Amino acid sequence: MTTSTRGAAKAPAVLVLEDGRTFRGRAYGAVGATFGEAVFSTGMTGYQETLTDPSYHRQVVVMTAPHVGNTGVNDEDPESGRIWVAGYVVRDPARVPSNWRSRRSLDEELARQGVVGISGIDTRALTRHLRERGAMRVGIFSGETLPDAAAMLDEVRRAPEMKGADLAAEVATKEAYVVPAIGEKRFTVAAIDLGIKGMTPHRMAERGVEVHVLPATATVEDVYAVDPDGVFFSNGPGDPATAEHPVAVMREVLSRKTPLFGICFGNQILGRALGFGTYKLKYGHRGINQPVQDRTTGKVEVTAHNHGFAVDAPLDKATDTPYGRVEVSHVCLNDDVVEGLQLLDQPAFSVQYHPEAAAGPHDAAYLFDRFVSLMEGQRA
């Protein structure tokens, strides 16, 4: 079923950045007020996967693609049980969604889940502003009567910043659960959920892996209680500098030499576990069209990203760590940001981007095979 939102009277809305720049538009989704970090995504498709990615918790996502919502909302594509973005900013929402899987319009879905958005603003100007000034706090206010400009700005400036935010436990599962292997079971993986996307255990299950998804607070004992062939650390929201507990668990996994794979937040945690720092990027990488080079093969892949922080590691030489030597295995060709780490003396690696990317591209899917090979190697 598709529902037209054509002609629906939408309340006035205003987007207020913490530096005072303001954009006026119309309400999109729920009517009310919301706050978060303003970030932009250059993905031209996959909006359901973006909205339901728990790594976007407390972020207001600006879509650079002008037309959003064209294929409506289906019940198959979400990456988690709810929309996590704090707010949604689009230029020109679909008036009539159309797709064979569509159940309702994106506008309706945002409203149903209480997510405040804004439409009809110049998202190109907003994106250029964020590129020049950097990601910053933002508020969206909608309704027939809006607070005065000074009051709105004041509220935006009182909202918490992303730097220093410890958010993984807010989005992760509270209870452990198992994603069974598809076909014959070959391996068991303990996956630490820091904000895991549904497609990640699925990509492992497709390769004969039974995945035990564990809460962010899981201890080393919890991890080894499932008798894992490998340990996985997921993506997740917030500042990796706050992730003390996962870093401590990972160090123990490294010292036992259990095969280890990390994605995004998991890459930042590996960086920290090895003694590197992390830092906040000016405006981050978000979208599904980012060029990354796998330096172990020289191949360039087009990849999905969603990160605002990065690992500070030397690109040009291996580094000695308490767990042996580590190399930067992947690098972003746009800006030389570290996109992957690989230990040279034991079976552990991670990437900063998303090989599981459900909306694609799938160039990086080989990384799940690499993880499986490490587990095979450990058994042999």
Ligand SMILES: NC(=O)CC[C@H](N)C(=O)O
């Ligand atoms: N997708 C992720 O895991 C993001 C990691 C981290 N929160 C960042 O923004 O860099």
